[in-house]
Amino acid sequence: MPGMRVVRWAAALPMAVLALATVYPLLFTANVAMKTRRDYVLDRFSVADSLRFDNIGGAWAGAGMARYFLNSFVVVACAVALLLLLGSMAGFALSRLRFRGSTLIFLGVLAGLFIPFQVIMVPLTVVMADSGLVDTYPGLILAYVAQFLPFTVFLMTSHYRTIPAEIVDAARIDGNTVYGVYRRIMLPLGVPALLSVGILNTLFCWNDVLISLLMMPSPEHRTLMVGVNSLRGQYSDDIPTFASGVLIAAVPVLMIYLFLQRRIADGVTAGSTKG
Structure with a gap:
């Protein structure tokens, strides 16, 4: 019994240190955002004496x-809506429809997972510029879809393969077309995976800086993360305002992690077991 307690403490202490290291930057940022510029210059590590939301409003x-x-x-x-639509349809086709080249297409999807964006960002930017899609919302949406679609297709294909084939066969015997099987059978059964993949894609797109920086050069079209990075130079002498911008960008992601952490874990492990 004492030995088990030692083992538990040995596992709990590193996790507690890791949790503290993760939470401390957010707490420090929130504390700085509540200070005036004068208070921050005098003592940046002191605790704010009151809750001030002027910096956040500014x-x-x-x-x-x-x-x-x-x-x-x-x-x-x-982008996430388009990813879920295309990913679910492609996942259904690759997992349940038999057609020539399906295996090769799936291998191509797997290969797309291992291509870093830095490898394709120059040709992508050239293609988008030639198409007139740079500095437009559709251009950025299509760039996100192109970047994260292989991941979405892979997870949806893995999930649909865990569904018994007898369900699909029974639906076809009942007179459903391929589209009917997808809409009435596979799409409802894929809702758990769609939620998990949707949450992950939301986090990926929301936290992105590089793709948005390339596709949206105009200040009025910046996304939130690019806007936060621009505050670093614009408010280099006003750290509380910059910290407020960081806090505004971090709160939505933090809320997603707090309330949907089980779905995120399910999405990470989707397709890891053989159906």
């Missing part, structure tokens, strides 16, 4: 964070 309105937030919301919502 970053939201004066620094343009409201516009950046709206840009991110529109782009991420459209």
Whole structure:
């Protein structure tokens, strides 16, 4: 019994240190955002004596964070919706429909998972510029879809393969077309995987800086993360305002992690077991 307690403490202490190291930057940022510029200059590590939301309001309105937030919301919502639609349809086709080249296509999807964006960003930017899609919302949405679609297709294919083939065969015997099987059978059964993949894609797109920086050069079209990075130079002498911008960008992601952590874990492990 004492030995088990030692083992538990030995496992709990590193996890507690890791949790503290993860939470401390957020707490420090929130504390700085509540200070005035004078208080921060005098003692940056002291605890704020009161809750001041002036800096957050200034970053939201004066620094343009409201516009950046709206840009991110529109782009991420459209990109994730398109990813789920295309990913679920492709996953159904690759897992349940037998056609020539399906295995080769799936291997191509797997290969797409191992290509870093830095390898394709120059040709992608050239293609987008030639198509007139640079500095447009559709251009950024298509760039996100192209980048994260292999991941979505892979997870949805893995999930659909765990569904018994007899269900699909029974639906076809009942007179359903391929589209009917997808809409009435596979799509409802794929809702858990769609939720998990949707959450992960939302986090990927929301936290992105590089793709958005390339596709949206205009200040009025910036997404939230790019806007936060721009505050670093614009408010280099006003750290509380910059910290407020960081806090605005971090809160949505933090809420997703707090309330949907089980779905995130399910999405990470999706397809890891053989059906």
